[in-house]
Structures are given as structure tokens and as C-alpha cells.
Amino acid sequence: MLLQLVRQDLGYDQGPVLRDVSLEIRAGDRIALVGESGAGKSTLLAAIQARLLDQAALVPQNPGLVGSLSVFHNIYMGRLRQHGTWYNLLNLVWPQRREIAAIRPLVERLGLEEKLFEAAGALSGGQQQRVGVCRALHQGGSLVLGDEPVSAVDNHQARTVLDALHEQFDTVILAMHDVDLALRYASRIVGLKHGGIVLDRPSEGMTVADLDFLYRDSDDGRG
Amino acid sequence: MTGGVETIPGARPRYSPSVRVSFVFVVIAVACLFPADLSVTTLDPWSEIRRMLLGVLTPDFFAVEAIGTAILQTIAFALLGVALAAVTGFVLAQFFHLRAVRAACAVVRAIHELFWALIFLQVLGLSPLTGVLAIAIPYAGICAKVYAETLEEAPAAALNVLPAGVSTVSSFFYVRLPDAWVHIKNYTFYRFECGLRSSAVLGFVGLPTLGYYLETAFGEGNYSEAAALLIIFYVLIATLRFWMRPKLLGIYLLAAPFLLEGASDIRFDNIRRFLTEDIVPAPLRGADLLDVQTWVALQDWLQMLLTDQALPGIVATVVLTQIALVATAFLALAFFPLISMQFFGRFGRTIGHVFLVVARSTPEFILVYVFLQLWGPSMLPAIVALALHNGAIIGHLLGRYSDEIRLRPDSAAGLNRYAFEIVPRLYGQFLAFLFYRWEIIMRETAILGVLGIATLGFYIDSAIADIRLDRVMLLIVVTALLNLAIDALSRGIRARLRLSTRVESCQG
Numbered sequence: 180m181l182l183q184l185v186r187q188d189l190g191y192d193q194g195p196v197l198r199d200v201s202l203e204i205r206a207g208d209r210i211a212l213v214g215e216s217g218a219g220k221s222t223l224l225a226a227i228q229a230r231l232l233d234q235a236a237l238v239p240q241n242p243g244l245v246g247s248l249s250v251f252h253n254i255y256m257g258r259l260r261q262h263g264t265w266y267n268l269l270n271l272v273w274p275q276r277r278e279i280a281a282i283r284p285l286v287e288r289l290g291l292e293e294k295l296f297e298a299a300g301a302l303s304g305g306q307q308q309r310v311g312v313c314r315a316l317h318q319g320g321s322l323v324l325g326d327e328p329v330s331a332v333d334n335h336q337a338r339t340v341l342d343a344l345h346e347q348f349d350t351v352i353l354a355m356h357d358v359d360l361a362l363r364y365a366s367r368i369v370g371l372k373h374g375g376i377v378l379d380r381p382s383e384g385m386t387v388a389d390l391d392f393l394y395r396d397s398d399d400g401r402g
Numbered sequence: 403m404t405g406g407v408e409t410i411p412g413a414r415p416r417y418s419p420s421v422r423v424s425f426v427f428v429v430i431a432v433a434c435l436f437p438a439d440l441s442v443t444t445l446d447p448w449s450e451i452r453r454m455l456l457g458v459l460t461p462d463f464f465a466v467e468a469i470g471t472a473i474l475q476t477i478a479f480a481l482l483g484v485a486l487a488a489v490t491g492f493v494l495a496q497f498f499h500l501r502a503v504r505a506a507c508a509v510v511r512a513i514h515e516l517f518w519a520l521i522f523l524q525v526l527g528l529s530p531l532t533g534v535l536a537i538a539i540p541y542a543g544i545c546a547k548v549y550a551e552t553l554e555e556a557p558a559a560a561l562n563v564l565p566a567g568v569s570t571v572s573s574f575f576y577v578r579l580p581d582a583w584v585h586i587k588n589y590t591f592y593r594f595e596c597g598l599r600s601s602a603v604l605g606f607v608g609l610p611t612l613g614y615y616l617e618t619a620f621g622e623g624n625y626s627e628a629a630a631l632l633i634i635f636y637v638l639i640a641t642l643r644f645w646m647r648p649k650l651l652g653i654y655l656l657a658a659p660f661l662l663e664g665a666s667d668i669r670f671d672n673i674r675r676f677l678t679e680d681i682v683p684a685p686l687r688g689a690d691l692l693d694v695q696t697w698v699a700l701q702d703w704l705q706m707l708l709t710d711q712a713l714p715g716i717v718a719t720v721v722l723t724q725i726a727l728v729a730t731a732f733l734a735l736a737f738f739p740l741i742s743m744q745f746f747g748r749f750g751r752t753i754g755h756v757f758l759v760v761a762r763s764t765p766e767f768i769l770v771y772v773f774l775q776l777w778g779p780s781m782l783p784a785i786v787a788l789a790l791h792n793g794a795i796i797g798h799l800l801g802r803y804s805d806e807i808r809l810r811p812d813s814a815a816g817l818n819r820y821a822f823e824i825v826p827r828l829y830g831q832f833l834a835f836l837f838y839r840w841e842i843i844m845r846e847t848a849i850l851g852v853l854g855i856a857t858l859g860f861y862i863d864s865a866i867a868d869i870r871l872d873r874v875m876l877l878i879v880v881t882a883l884l885n886l887a888i889d890a891l892s893r894g895i896r897a898r899l900r901l902s903t904r905v906e907s908c909q910g
Contacts, residue, residue, distance in 0.1 A: 225811075228811060229811070232811060232812055235812070237810065237811065237812050239810055239811075243808075243809065243810035243813070245822065245823060245826045245827055246826075246827070247418065247420070247826045247827065247829055247830065248822070248826045249415075250412075251415070252822065252826075256814070256822050256823075259814040259818045259822060260814060260818075264816070264817045264818055267817075267818055267821065267822070268817070268821055271821055271822065273415075274415040279415070292413060293412050293413055294412045295412060295413055296412050296413065296414055296415050296416055297412040298418060
């Protein structure tokens, strides 16, 4: 068991966004958080993040890149903690061959090889998002938390990104807006609506139609 | 090389233009270290430091008379000088679209307050007008530029919707001024703080402000009194917001002229002689202008001055400026974390703030003076003092910027955070601040010659001692031109690197 929430209220200083949340996460889970924007996906993710920060690689919605540093350095930052500070500084002013060799396959896979030493701030939104994913891949570990990691890339690239994330990480928790992709990649779907978890079950056998109710205003019986 | 990778620009490691420019400046500064004189010439600097520290620990606030006069005079000169500059600057700002006005403002800005004071001392003697004009003239040039830029930014939309035929005056007061007013007020307030520092420094050429009493106290080795003077000066600047209220401004301005001390006998004879005789190059004075010999003599005179004085003065000024600039850069990068929420808690930041406030409130001229007492005349005290003062100013601004950076929840801490997250994000801003200070550092470097360092000011000061005012004027013009050149170079580099073009609180 990685994490267990029992009837918790989650939210920010202004008050809870999600009420009465119960959720269990086990190693090996591949969870997609789905629901309308504003349903609380990011809040739930942030709560999980806060509890698992030490072991998780993050792909935040805003990738938090340092615009004036190269793509290479932004990806390398995923491993700042694994290396000594002096080695980090050396690699900052003088990119080490070893680190380039480790990072090049990642950017090649996600189609960024031509941008490796461009300033991250000069890239398009979709490219920046992929750099953020590369950073998480480079950080490694067994758990990744992602907030809409494919929101800014096209469908083909989205599959490449999700393939890479699911190959690299044992446990994957992603907030997804694309229900199709969510059903394809996740083994478990957690649905959010009206400030609570309204669905939590294996994705096997589910269809897009089963998730429709999350995105409709009317017939949820709460009236 | 057949691999496609080699031909793709983004696929190889390379340094960004900002980093390359920084590197060039560091190399230049290192090269400048060779000709620079960095020796310590005092016999026992440590015992002097000990005595100074003892003075700082035992400030003598009971030297009341001296302290009271020094502070009042310093405030009065600053107040009148800045008020005159603000009014003149505001009027000039209305004509800032004229090239001649812009050029004139640039020239008067390029000449340091102390040089203006040295000029007016020759004409008006130690009259209060000398001090007021020395502050007002260069400050008017700065205010005109900043006011004009502020007024420029009036909302175009609001101007466009004005009915056709609205007079320029109406549109000025209804559209341009209201938005700009707060800005102009804040900037003038900031200028007054600068004016206090300038006013204090004017004491070093004989006006009855803080610098005069400070020099006396130092000369007598009375460090306790010097410490008291400086501490009160810091308190004055730190509490500026509380006693400099708009409502009280009128009273202050009415009282200030009566407080000013100094000889009041301005003689028109002096002014006439200064303009028609003293500043005329010696070979031309009373000479036959039709005689070829006169012009040969003038050429010799010019050549002698330029090669024997201006050139070595320029070299020393540039050498010192470039070293001080890079030292400032390193100190600024070292200082800003002290007040940044990204690195320290409330307690640590408070200590950082106190240190930075002291370092940036002390006029660099006074800092140099103090370090000169410790180490003797060489470039070392000047470099340390300039880097401390300017490093504290830029460090303060960078620290405030760094607080606005939002980091990822899993971002690194400590030195990793500093090197990977914060400095790269601040670097453009950092360079912009630095290039703004470049010209200011050079202006200050030139004036340090008055204290015995062989920059341009040294030759100007010597010429004044010899009462050769024609040479003084020529050397001051050379200094101004050097400043304008650095200013243009700095603007060019900023434009190349696409650094922000306006950094108000960092100007002069």
C-alpha cells in the first residue's frame, strides 16, 4: 500500500475542494483521474503529491521549466538530488558526456533531439510539455504523478508520451482529460464530480459511454 | 563528420549569448587586473581596522553640535537641489522630443555632482548656490529623461478616444499626467534619497554637509564621532518615508533656504572672469588669433593634455571600472540569496536586509574614503567599495525578484536550487541591472580621483589645485564623453541581448 486516504477533506487554504475522499493506492496501480475541468482532479493529485513527494516523479500541468536553461539541463534537473552538488555545477557550465548520453535516448524518443541544447523558453507549449515528461522519465523511480501530461501535444505524440511513462514507471497516476486515452492506458479509473469521488473501478470492460455521466450536468441524482 | 547531428544547431552544447557576453566581461576584468595597482600601502591596516570597529561599537552621539549641523545642512542642500531638479526636469520633459534637449540632458547627466561642485566652486565660491546647483543640474537631466519616458507611456487608447480638437494642454492634464503622476512622485521621492547621498558627499569638497564633518572626524582619528554621523545618516534614510510627507514638503522647502550655510558674496566679477578668461585654453588667452603660432601652441597644448593626462586618466578609469563591474556582479549574485525567501527564513533575511541597507545607503564615495584610510591609495579600496555598494543595490533588487518565482513542489534546495532554478531565471534581469550600473560605476570611478586614485578625477583635481581651469574644463569634457560612450555601448549590448530597457530604481 502506497497511500490510504480515509474520508478526508482536501483543498487549499480557502477551504476544501473535495469532501469525504477515500482512496487507496497500491504499488503497480495505473490510475487515470477523470472528470470535468474544475471537478477537483488537480486538487486530488496535489494531495497525493504532498504525501508521496519523496518517491514520486512529477509532471505538473505547468512543467515549471527554467526558460533560459537548455532542454538538456531542464531534463537533467530530474536527477539533481542523485548527484553531488559540485558535479551538478560542473554539468551546468560544462555538459558532461555521460549525462548527454543518458538523456539523448529520451529526447530522441519524444522527438526533441534537435532541441536538446536550445533554451527551453524558446520552445512551443507542446515541446515544453514533452521536456517536462523527459525530466520525469530521467528522474526515474517507480511512481509518476502527472497532471494532464498530454494536454498540449497531438494524438500521435500523446501515445508516445504515455507509452514511455507506462514503460518507465511501475505505478502511474495521471489526471486525464481524454477519456479514450484514459481507458486505453489505465487499469483503474477514478472519476470525480461535484467535489467528490463518484467512481473508482477497474477499467476493464468499461467504455467511453460509461464515463459520460461525469461530464453531464443533469442526471446524477443529486439535483 | 557525416552524422546529421553535427549540422543541427540545437543538438550540440553551446552557451547562450548572455553567458558569452558575461564571459567576455570576466576575461576583460581579469586582463585589467595586470595593469591595476592593488597594493596595500598602509603599514598596519589591522590596527586601524580595530580602531575603526571600536569606533563603530562606541558611537559618540554627544558631538551634538557637529552632528546636528551636518544632518540639517545635508537635508537642506538635497531638498533644494532635488526640488529645483524636479521642476526643471518636468519642464524639460515636455521638450524631450527635441534632439538638442535630449543631448543636453545626456551631457549634464554624464558629469558627476562633485565635478559640477568643483566647477561652481571656482565661480561662486563656497556659496550655498554651489551645492544646490551641483545637485540640481545633473539631477535635472536624469529627471527629464525619466519623466519623459513615463509620460510617453500614457495609454494610447485613452488618447485616441479624445474628441478631435482637444488642446495639447488639456490632453496633457487629463490623459497623460494622471497616470504618470504616481510614477513621477515615486521617482522623485527616490531621487531625493539619492540627493541625500550626493549632498553628503559634497562635504568632501568643502560644503558644510555630512562629508565635511566625516572627513574632519576621520582626519582626527575620531572614529566614534564618524560612526555616530554615519549611523544617524542610515536612520535618516531608513525613516525617510515617515518624515518626508507631501504635506510637510512646503514647510521644508520654505525653511531650507534659511538653513543653508556658506559664504554669500557671489561676485559677478568672478563669473565674468571664469567665462571669459579662466576656461579659455591658455595658448588662446590674449593671443593674436590670426597668428599661426597661436594655433600651433594650441595644438601642442591639446596634445600635451590628451597624451599626458587624459589618456592615462581614461586608461585608469576604464581599468578600475571594468574590475569593479565584474566584482559587483559576483557580489550581487552572492548577496541576493541573503534576503530571498527561496533560501532563508525570516531571521536570516532580517540580518541580510540590515547588511544590504547599510552597504547601499552609504554613498560609494564615503565607502571608498573609509577603505582608503585602511589600505592606502591604490585601486583596491575603490574596487572593494564600489563592488560592495553596487553589489548591495543589485542584490537587493534581485532578492525581491527571486521572491516572485514559483517553484515546482519537488524542486531542489540549497546550492542546486540557486544554480539551476533561481540564477538562470534571474540572469537576464541581473545583466540588465548590471549594464545600467555600468555607466554609474564609471561616473563614480572618475570622481574617485579626487581621493588620490589616478583616474580622470585625479588629473582634474590636480589642475584645480594649480588653478588651471582651462585644463579642468577639457578633462571634464573628456570624462563626459567617456561616460556617453559607455552609456551607448551598454544600450547596444542590452538591445542585442534583448534585456529590458527600463530599470528605474537602478538608475543613477
